[in-house]
Amino acid sequence: MIIRRISLPLLVALALAGCANGDSAGAPAPAPSAPPASSAPPAPTEESAPVKPSAGGTTTLTGTIAAGVEPNCLLLDEHLLIINDPAQRAAAKPGASVTVTGRVEQGMMTTCQQGTPFIVTTLRAN
Template identity: 45%
Template sequence: MRGLAAVLLCLVLASCGQVPPPQAPASSTPTTDTSTPSIPAPLPPSSTPLPTTTTPSRALEPGMTTVRGTVSAGVESGCMILNSGGEQYLLLGADPAIAVAGASVEVTGRADPGGMTTCQQGTPFHVTSTRRG
């Protein structure tokens, strides 16, 4: 009886690995994938107005905003907040050599009011450039 159970167990285990992969329907002509890799869509523009200052000599992409203010440390470790005109922006991707607590800076990027972060403070702002302001 024990030998029969061992044989059945071996048959069951052996059959598990022998399921053939699904086959694509046969085609008379070979196909080549000529598609380009997908690129994530940019974040939609914020419906919340942001205090902005743009420099006429610099053309910004649609949805991009330039904000000036003073940087402060956030309530969570490693979180930097830009205080600008009564608004707080959580700086994501700002140059850490420039965006230090107490510094006046100008950042360009995109606000992401619905974005999730662990910082629990300010509107997330994805920074593309940072400069002393």
């Protein structure tokens, strides 16, 4: 019984001592460093043409397709190309210079972790 009474205060004292980090008493802990700033999106290349909205909500994009960070994800500027036509999909390869027509789908969920979803209706190799 006596051992229990002595060991509890001893354990509490050791636990509190283990929390001390050797700084002077009352000194505030240093603030955590800020997370690194995210990198800015790449600037449009000379080959990229600006987004051209058309009648009916369709948009035309021209540029070079790039591979996304996830497998089978294709990007044109900051747009994630969603291509449902197998023939168009076969022509869409990273490095290909293309003109695509379609529409932006802001709220669409994808497995690709980058780019604004863009539903492609036509794709033409340049």
